[in-house]
Amino acid sequence: MKLTDPVIKAAKPQEKAYTLSDGEGLVLHVQPNGSKWWRFRYRFNGKAGMLSLGVYPDVGLKAARLERDRLKELVKQGRDPSQHRQEEKLTAKLTAENSFEAVARLWWNDWKDGRTENHSKYVIRRLEADVFPVIGAKPITEVTAPLLLMTVKKIEARGALDIAKRAFQTCGQIMRYAVAHGLAERNPAADVRPSDALKSGKTTNHARLSAKELPELLRQIDAYDGQPLTRLALQLMAHTFVRTSELIGARWEEFDIEARQWRIPAERMKMREEHIVPLTEQTLSILENIRTLSGNRPLLFPSERGEGKSMSNNTLLYAIYRMGYHSRMTGHGFRGIASTILHEQGYPHEHIELQLAHAPRNAVSAAYNHAKYLEQRAVMMRDWSNYLDGIKTAKVTPLRKRA
Numbered sequence: 001m002k003l004t005d006p007v008i009k010a011a012k013p014q015e016k017a018y019t020l021s022d023g024e025g026l027v028l029h030v031q032p033n034g035s036k037w038w039r040f041r042y043r044f045n046g047k048a049g050m051l052s053l054g055v056y057p058d059v060g061l062k063a064a065r066l067e068r069d070r071l072k073e074l075v076k077q078g079r080d081p082s083q084h085r086q087e088e089k090l091t092a093k094l095t096a097e098n099s100f101e102a103v104a105r106l107w108w109n110d111w112k113d114g115r116t117e118n119h120s121k122y123v124i125r126r127l128e129a130d131v132f133p134v135i136g137a138k139p140i141t142e143v144t145a146p147l148l149l150m151t152v153k154k155i156e157a158r159g160a161l162d163i164a165k166r167a168f169q170t171c172g173q174i175m176r177y178a179v180a181h182g183l184a185e186r187n188p189a190a191d192v193r194p195s196d197a198l199k200s201g202k203t204t205n206h207a208r209l210s211a212k213e214l215p216e217l218l219r220q221i222d223a224y225d226g227q228p229l230t231r232l233a234l235q236l237m238a239h240t241f242v243r244t245s246e247l248i249g250a251r252w253e254e255f256d257i258e259a260r261q262w263r264i265p266a267e268r269m270k271m272r273e274e275h276i277v278p279l280t281e282q283t284l285s286i287l288e289n290i291r292t293l294s295g296n297r298p299l300l301f302p303s304e305r306g307e308g309k310s311m312s313n314n315t316l317l318y319a320i321y322r323m324g325y326h327s328r329m330t331g332h333g334f335r336g337i338a339s340t341i342l343h344e345q346g347y348p349h350e351h352i353e354l355q356l357a358h359a360p361r362n363a364v365s366a367a368y369n370h371a372k373y374l375e376q377r378a379v380m381m382r383d384w385s386n387y388l389d390g391i392k393t394a395k396v397t398p399l400r401k402r403a
Contacts, residue, residue, distance in 0.1 A: 002023055003020055003021075003028065003061060004061070008036065011028070013032050015032060018030055022061075022065070024068060025040050025041045025068060026039075026064060027040075028056060036056040037055055038053035038054055038056060038059055038064045038067075040068050040071050042071065044080045044081070044082075049081065051081055053067050053068070098183055099137050101127075101132045101136035101137065102140075103178050107178075108120070108123065111173070115272070116269065117267070118245055126167060127167075130163070131151055135148070140183050143175065144188050145188040145189065145191045148171050149168075149192065151171070153198070156198050172190070175188060175190075208332075209333065209337065214388075215391040215392055215394070217325065217329065218238060218388060218391065218392045219392055220323040220324070222235070222392070224319060229301055229311070230311070230315055232289055232290050232293070233247060233301050233315075233316060234319060234331075235286050236286050237316070237331060238388060239381075239384070239388060240283060241335045241337075241339075241355075241356065242264070242275075242357075244313050244316060246264055246268060246269065246275075247331075248311045248312070248313065248315075250299070250301065251299055252291075252298060252299075255287065260278060260279040260280075260284070260378075261276055262276070263275070264276075270357070273357070275357045278377055278378035278381045278382075280384075280385035280386075281382075282388070335356060339352055347380055351373050351377055354377065
């Protein structure tokens, strides 16, 4: 007589375990502790076998019968259900180990060694937010070009075109890694380009003011009524035109006041090379004021929240917004303004590029050395600081052109 749910629910535990049969090998074992386990009994090559099918009611009567029928069919096909289950577990394990996410994390672990901590963290966060939820569980060998494009189209749909393109490029790197390590036979990302499926977008630079607007901005910074350390950070950024992350992460141990140098270590630089910023009279004065406020703490610009963290990027950005420059200027904009003005005044391109710590782009800068042209760059930075002081008061001393 076949089982029913009322019969199963009414089955009470006894001093010893007992069995209720549903027929065709499906039985329910009722344990003394009240738990009820499904079992499938079968014979294969003349030997008795038994498999667990789960616990009732987590596995209902209908589900247990469906699994029994599937296993019976395997026996008819001459396959041992127990061995088949072991093969399924092994396949699932291999699939999990070689899923797109698993391979992506292996790639990232190797790739991050040559990148800054902030950049490497950003890349893995983007994968976790945008890519893994869509194709992370897919076996790496089953990832196709249409799947990759579907993934980045989802990102594009929310208006993040640049992130979509970068995600596609990152996926391509992951697939190349898989091919190189024998985890996949080919890279489907090589079959298409982002432009084949994604909308084209205009390239936009970081928002920045024109040279004519710079004097008023500098006056606004000097008069900023927010946190004094924020004002000093903006002043230091204007004079040194370092990246925002390099500025807010500055530590006193990086400064050699006697040598008038700020040596930013390689691990904090985008290009993984130590970078020297020559210090001028103006920047030394700003540093004195910062020391008065930040005291003996290791960071120049500690977060107000404490916890040993630095000021956030948004602190500087919101200060610029408060001064009335929303969508017109960013911290990065100081770099663009300095580059434009210094080039217009005839300073050598390689000196400017080295001081901006840009990636090598030609035969001259390919021989990059963090101390290259240091004497000339120190003079250029002195001229730049004097120029900024001059334009604030309308007593502008033109930058001297240097061949």
